[in-house]
Amino acid sequence: MKITNIIEETKSISSNIKNAYIDFSKMTISLVAVCSDVIKNGKPVIGYGFNSNGRYGQGHLIRERFRPRLLEALPKDIINEDGTNFDPHKMWNIMMKNEKPGGHGERSVAVGTIDMAIWDLISKIEEKPLYQVLAERYGNSIPNRNVFVYAAGGYYWPDQGLQGLTDEIKKYLDLGYSVVKKKIGGASLSEDLKRIEAILKILGPNDQLAVDANGRFDLETAISYGKALSDYNLFWYEEPGDPLDFELHKELSQHYLGSIATGENLFSVQDARNLIRYAGMRKEKDWLQFDCALSYGLVEYLKIIEMLKKYDWDTSRCIPHGGHQMSLAIAAGLGLGGNESYPDLFQPYGGFPDGVKVENSYIKLPEINGIGFEGKSDLFSIMKMMTD
C-alpha cells in the first residue's frame, strides 16, 4: 500500500466581491489529489482536497516541501498498525518533519489541503462516509447527519444598493436558510446599520442575522459597533478585531453581551488555545470558527477538539469557516454546531452534494463514501480532470 502521486493545481476563485479586508479578484485555491495503489472497483483509490477561500493556493509549498516528504516516506511511516489503511496522523508527522514550531500560516494551508485529501482517501478505502469513520474512531460511533448550516453572503460589491443586498438575502431565505450573514466594516457604521436594518425587515420571526467584520476594527470601533449592534438580536458578531488581539476580544465581551464568533484566522492548536486562554470567550454563548482546511487539517483539528475538552468547551460551539464538505463531515461525525455555507460564492468548491436541500437551515448528509465530493457533479468533474 503506497501513495503513488500527489497532484496539485492552483485554481482561480476570483470574484467581484470584497469584504472589509480584501477583495477576491486575485484569490486562488489549491486543488489536490492524493493517489494510492489501493484498488477498489477495478480502479486506484484517490482522495481529493482543497483549501477554503480567503488564503491563497499553496502549490509551491506543496511541491517543495510536503509532497516530496510524503512520497519519499517508508510505507511503515504512513500505514496503520494492521497494514489495512493509511494513517493520517503518521502522514501528518511526516509532512511536518523539519518544520520549526510557530509561524502558523501558509504552510498550515498546504498541509490542511493535503490532509483533507488523505481523509477522503482513507474513508474511501474503508468504504464509508468520512463522517461515519470519524464517529467510529473519535466520536460516539453514531454520526448525526443533520447539520446546521447558515448562508454567508452580504459582501460589498459595486452598484449593489440596499435592493441588491436584500435581493441576495431573500434568495438565501428562499433556499431554506434561516440564519444569514452579512459583512460589516466595509462602510461607515451608519451605512452598515442601514444595511442591517434593511435585512432585518425581510427576515421572518424565526430567522436571524449574523454580521462579520473580518478582523478590521480597533477596540474603540469594535465597541462602537458592539453598542449599536446590541439593539438587534443577532446570531453573532464575528471577528470584530485582529484575530490575535485577544485583549480586544476580552474587553469587547464586557460591552457586547450577544454572541461573538471568531477563530477562522487562527491556524494551529497553539493559537486556538491562546484564544481560549486569553480572549474571554464565553462557552455558553460564543462560537469558534477554526477551519481545518486552513490550519493543518483534521489531524490538527482533533488536537484542537482535545484542547477544547480540557478547557470544558463543548464541540457544539464550533461552526467552522469555509463552507466545504470536509467540515460538514466533521460536524456530522464529531458533533460540531454546524458549518458555514456560501450559496453564491466560491463555487464549485463549497456547498453540498447534488440534491441536498436546506430546510430551516439544516441539511441531511447523504451516504457517500469519503468526504462526499463524488456526489457534487460540478466539483467532481474538475477533480476528475486532474487525475484522469
Added chain:
Amino acid sequence: MKITNIIEETKSISSNIKNAYIDFSKMTISLVAVCSDVIKNGKPVIGYGFNSNGRYGQGHLIRERFRPRLLEALPKDIINEDGTNFDPHKMWNIMMKNEKPGGHGERSVAVGTIDMAIWDLISKIEEKPLYQVLAERYGNSIPNRNVFVYAAGGYYWPDQGLQGLTDEIKKYLDLGYSVVKKKIGGASLSEDLKRIEAILKILGPNDQLAVDANGRFDLETAISYGKALSDYNLFWYEEPGDPLDFELHKELSQHYLGSIATGENLFSVQDARNLIRYAGMRKEKDWLQFDCALSYGLVEYLKIIEMLKKYDWDTSRCIPHGGHQMSLAIAAGLGLGGNESYPDLFQPYGGFPDGVKVENSYIKLPEINGIGFEGKSDLFSIMKMMTD
C-alpha cells in the same frame, strides 16, 4: 524614480548540523535584489536582502504575490512625499494589500526578505549606512557603532563528542567572543549537563554560556531543565517551550530565576505583543529575539519597538535571532542589546564585513552605505552575480 525589477534566487544553506527540532540538510534561503532606476556613480542603485536560517526560502510567494504588487504599484504609492527616495512603509502597505490578518508565517519571511533589500536600497540612495539612516529617522540621531555579538553554535552533529564540542567553543573564544551559545534538548538532560559542564570548564572568568532548547520542551521538561540549569550562571535559557505557549513561559519563570530569551519564532507585532502581555517576561532580565528578516521586515520591527515602549520595555532587551547584518544595523541605529552571530554556520550570509574583529564580544561597524553587504566580499560576490 521606480523599481525596475525584483530578483529572487533560492539558495541551499544545507549543513551537517541539527538542533533540537530540525536538521539543516534541506534548508534553503531566499536571496533578493530590488533594482531601481536611481543612478549613483554611473550605475543603477540595487538593494539586497535575504532571510535568515531556520525557515525556508520563499521564492514562490515572492513571485506570486509580493513582487507583482510592488512592480505594478503607482510611483506615488511607493515614493516619499518629497520624491527623493522610496518609502519603505508605503512599499510595505503595497506588499500587504489583499492579505488577511493573522496567519503570520512564510509570507512574513517573503515580505521580510524584500523589506531588507528595500532598506538597503533607500540607505544607498541616501548615501549613508543604514544604521545612520535609522538613528536619524527613528532614534536619537547618533548611532552606536559598537554592537554586542555572541557566538551561536554548539549544535549536535555526528561523531562530535565532548572534545569536538569544546574545540568548537574554544574557537569562538579565540575569535574574541566572551558569550557563546549551545543547543540543548537534542540529548538527555544528563548528557546535556555533561556537555554544558565541559564548556564551562574552558570558559574564562568573564565568559558566559547561553543555552537554547529551540522550543522543544513541554512544561515539565522545561522546569526539570530549569532547575538543573539554575546551578550555572548562564547568560540565558532560550526558547524552552513552544513559542506560542505563553503560559509555559510564565510558569517556568516562577521556577527559573535566571534570564530567559525567546521570540525568534514569533513573526508579527501581534504575536510579539502577546508574548509581552501573557508570557510573564521580566523586563529587567529577559531577552527578546524577534528577527525582522523572518517577520515582515524592519517596517514591522519598528511597530514592535513602538509596542515595546508602550509596555515600558527598553530596546536594549532585544538581541535578534539570525546573525545577519540587517540586525546589526538596527542594533547600532536604534539601540538594541546586540545581535546573534554564527561564526561557523550559514555562510556567506551571516557575519560581518571583512576585517571586522570581535573583541570582548563587541564589534565596531564600519562606515559602508546601505546595510554593509558590499563590505563582505564572499557574500557580495553572490549578490552581484544575481544582478550582473
